[in-house]
Amino acid sequence: MAYLPIEDYGLIGDMHTVALVGKNGSIDWYCYPFFDSPSIFGAILDDRKGGRFRIYPMCDCLTQKQLYWPETNVLITRFLSAEGVCEIFDFMIPSGAVGAGKFGRKIIRRVNAVLGEVPLSVQCYPAFDYAREEHQVRITPEGASFRSPSLQMGLATRIPLTRDGSGVIGRFTLKEGDSATFVFGETGPEAGAGSCPAERESYDLLFNTVHYWLRWISRCTYTGRWxxxxxxxxxxxxxxxxxxxxxxxxxxxxxxxxxxxxxxxxxxxxxxxxxxxxxxxxxxxxxxxxxxxxxxxxxxxxxxxxxxxxxxxxxxxxxxxxxxxxxxxxxxxxxxxxxxxxxxxxxxxxxxxxxxxxxxxxxxxxxxxxxxxxxxxxxxxxxxxxxxxxxxxxxxxxxxxxxxxxxxxxxxxxxxxxxxxxxxxxxxxxxxxxxxxxxxxxxxxxxxxxxxxxxxxxxxxxxxxxxxxxxxxxxxxxxxxxxxxxxxxxxxxxxxxxxxxxxxxxxxxxxxxxxxxxxxxxxxxxxxxxxxxxxxxxxxxxxxxxxxxxxxxxxxxxxxxxxxxxxxxxxxxxxxxxxxxxxxxxxxxxxxxxxxxxxxxxxxxxxxxxxxxxx
CATH class of the missing domain: 1.50.10.10 (Glycosyltransferase)
Known part of the structure; x- marks a missing residue:
């Protein structure tokens, strides 16, 4: 996949680390557990080896748009096609927000079908330690786990996944009003893929995070031009x-x-x-x-x-x-x-x-x-x-x-x-x-x-x-x-x-x-x-x-x-x-x-x- 222009990325984070999300729905930069830790997704530095986590519609003639929920750090990537319209809500839950106790320090990706019927694909290819460390992949009932010598990460979802080399892939279709949630983060040795919230809980996590950021920016006293x-x-x-x-x-x-x-x-x-x-x-x-x-x-x-x-x-x-x-x-x-x-x-x-x-x-x-x-x-x-x-x-x-x-x-x-x-x-x-x-x-x-x-x-x-x-x-x-x-x-x-x-x-x-x-x-x-x-x-x-x-x-x-x-x-x-x-x-x-x-x-x-x- 070709490199995106640097300006085609948005940013999400939790004040410990961040992820860069492209307009094409791909997370191409993510270091864990902290900003200066080794990368897990690093495709922005090597498209073939670096690793990525991408969700995208399998449609022709796509129009891509990306925006923040106003006055927040919740990122929305929108895809418009002849088949329909879907959106990906990408966010991480700050430690002070509701839901951080269970789903903090994780990337949450909530996919919504807005109009029509949209076929989608998910690809998750971690590359631990700047792609220097090999890892094991295991499919579980809750999703997939990725275990390297130093770290275990999980992708929790209700969408069926299959192994593909060093990563996993999945295909699914959402109809108007449907949603699917993916949670990527660290898991314990026996936790497998981790847990995925039900769609109603996923919705609540999204809006609790929105309200966290709205409360935070309300402290800003600047009201002038721009x-x-x-x-x-x-x-x-x-x-x-x-x-x-x-x-x-x-x-x-x-x-x-x-x-x-x-x-x-x-x-x-x-x-x-x-x-x-x-x-x-x-x-x-x-x-x-x-x-x-x-x-x-x-x-x-x-x-x-x-x-x-x-x-x-x-x-x-x-x-x-x-x-x-x-x-x-x-x-x-x-x-x-x-x-x-x-x-x-x-x-x-x-x-x-x-x-x-x-x-x-x-x-x-x-x-x-x-x-x-x-x-x-x-x-x-x-x-x-x-x-x-x-x-x-x-x-x-x-x-x-x-x-x-x-x-x-x-x-x-x-x-x-x-x-x-x-x-x-x-x-x-x-x-x-x-x-x-x-x-x-x-x-x-x-x-x-x-x-x-x-x-x-x-x-x-x-x-x-x-x-x-x-x-x-x-x-x-x-x-x-x-x-x-x-x-x-x-x-x-x-x-x-x-x-x-x-x-x-x-x-x-x-x-x-x-x-x-x-x-x-x-x-x-x-x-x-x-x-x-x-x-x-x-x-x-x-x-x-x-x-x-x-x-x-x-x-x-x-x-x-x-x-x-x-x-x-x-x-x-x-x-x-x-x-x-x-x-x-x-x-x-x-x-x-x-x-x-x-x-x-x-x-x-x-x-x-x-x-x-x-x-």
């Missing part, structure tokens, strides 16, 4: 939250390529310190204080685990583990032949100085808008601030985790300034002891002068990617967002104007989509090109909004870019990391950072435009 997109971003971020610890993963997939056929394929199923400030700001802005608080608890726990020299790692496992050793799975071909397939992330060993700014900014915001921080946490933060004072002048791999060697990246210096600035503000606001206050102030000001002297390129009339470079970098759009520089400062205005130029004219904007940098001019240690960076496009929107005083027309341009960017979401309102040259989704999917940037951009653009009746 609220449907903001709510969908919030719902996606909730699915990317690891409930046991509060960590939010960067994306639920690994090794989806930044360009099809290329080598820029990474594992994003971990939690980056860098995401902290953006996560906290985005969630607090729309009233999701509980999720922001849980993430802060995870972040505080990492501050208690400093390295011997007082530094932090840049990325951790969702459970807080430090070792994320990177390896390749050479037996898998990768999405559409885009190898290598990587699991783990070697960037955890990199030096990325910017993380201290994001950390301190998030703590400052939490103390201001959430709960006052403890003295114990302040003690760990003081150690980090002293470390920044001693190390800010070092070269590092930077925000984009380049593999071409270290540089003096402007963004890294900027965020070191943020770290010390927020530390000083926090000490002042809370009257915390700060014996090194004078040193923090002196170094903060020295960093500022250093950026202005060495990060500004007089020939380009713009802030550049790293000292001595003449290459632009869209991360510098953050400067006014973190209050390093006024959005109306002439240098900031000129930097924005330089980025607004097309790539052929030395800029980063292509038809209102933003590249993070030009890989042809700024070698990052990897071959191949990449798409525009969705997160950076939303950053440009915010920079233009804040620069309204210097150029009133920029607000209108910001709105145009934002609303055009909405059109690049997939049919469900989800974004991957990048948008390709043909408008296709590229990179891991969906990406948390993009949805956080959307929330922030929507909030600030809506506020600048004013009330609806004034526009």
């Amino acid at each position: 609220s449907q997109m903001v709510h969908r971003s919030a719902l996606a971020l909730k699915l990317l939250t690891f409930e046991p610890t509060g960590a939010i993963i960067a994306a639920p997939t690994c090794s989806l390529p930044e360009v099809t056929g290329g080598v820029r394929n990474w594992d994003y199923r971990y939690t980056w310190i860098r995401d902290a400030a953006f996560t906290f700001y985005g969630l607090m802005r729309i009233g999701l204080t509980e999720e922001a608080t849980r993430f802060m608890e995870w972040l505080e726990a990492r501050c208690h685990e400093l390295e011997p020299d007082g530094s932090l790692q840049i990325v951790y496992g969702i459970d807080g583990r430090h070792d994320l050793t990177e390896m390749t799975l050479d037996h898998l071909e990768g999405y559409r032949g885009s190898g290598p397939v990587r699991i783990g992330n070697g960037a955890y060993r990199q030096l990325q100085l910017d993380i201290y700014g994001e950390l301190m900014d998030s703590v400052y915001l939490f103390n201001k808008h959430g709960t006052p921080i403890s003295y114990e946490l302040w003690g760990h933060l003081r150690i980090l601030l002293d470390w920044v004072c001693a190390n800010w002048q070092r070269e590092d791999e930077g925000l984009w985790e380049v593999r071409s060697g270290r540089q003096h990246f402007v963004f890294s210096k900027l965020m070191c300034w943020v770290a010390l600035d927020r530390g000083l503000r926090l000490a002042e606001k809370r009257s915390f002891p700060a014996h090194q206050r004078g040193r923090w102030l002196e170094v903060r000001d020295r960093i500022y002068e250093d950026i202005m002297a060495r990060g500004w390129n007089r020939d380009r009339q713009a802030f550049v990617q790293y000292y001595g470079s003449d290459c632009l970098d869209s991360s510098n759009l953050i400067m006014p967002l973190v209050f390093f520089m006024s959005p109306t400062d002439p240098r900031m205005i000129k930097t924005i104007e330089a980025i607004l130029a097309s790539p052929r004219n030395g800029g980063l904007l292509a038809n209102n989509l933003v590249y993070r940098y030009d890989p042809e001019k700024s070698f990052d240690g990897l071959t191949g090109e990449e798409g525009t960076f969705n997160m950076c496009t939303f950053w440009l929107v915010e920079a233009l909004v804040r620069g309204k005083q210097a150029n009133p027309e920029w607000v209108h341009k910001a709105r145009l870019i934002f609303e055009q960017m909405i059109g690049y979401a997939n049919h469900l309102g989800l974004y991957a990391e990048e948008t390709g040259h043909r408008g296709e989704a590229l990179g891991n999917f969906p990406q948390a950072f993009t949805h956080l940037a959307l929330i922030s951009a929507a909030f600030n653009l809506n506020r600048m435009l004013g009330e609806r009746h004034l526009t």
